Amino acid sequence: MDRCRFTSSWGGVVRCGEPVYRLGFCRFHFDCYVRGEIDIRGVISERVTDQERRRQINFHGLPPARTTTSAA
Numbered sequence: 001m002d003r004c005r006f007t008s009s010w011g012g013v014v015r016c017g018e019p020v021y022r023l024g025f026c027r028f029h030f031d032c033y034v035r036g037e038i039d040i041r042g043v044i045s046e047r048v049t050d051q052e053r054r055r056q057i058n059f060h061g062l063p064p065a066r067t068t069t070s071a072a
């Protein structure tokens with residue numbers, strides 16, 4: 001099964017663990033791509049300035065242990 005290509009910008013290379021929905025993205029990250037919040041390589045856009053939204057996008061699909069560490 002293919003995994004979502006989104007790569008979190010939090011603390012190095014952490015990939016989203018969700019199965020692929022379209023264009024190599026899971027359902028959530030495909031929606032982000034359509035909104036222009038991430039690019040086709042799976043990297044979050046600098047245009048997303050809302051920290052809460054960035055957090056949501058970065059943390060979606062990550063293992064729970066990763067989301068509780070303070071990676072600033």
Ligand SMILES: [Zn+2]
Nearest residue numbers: 004016026029
């Ligand atoms: Zn994803």
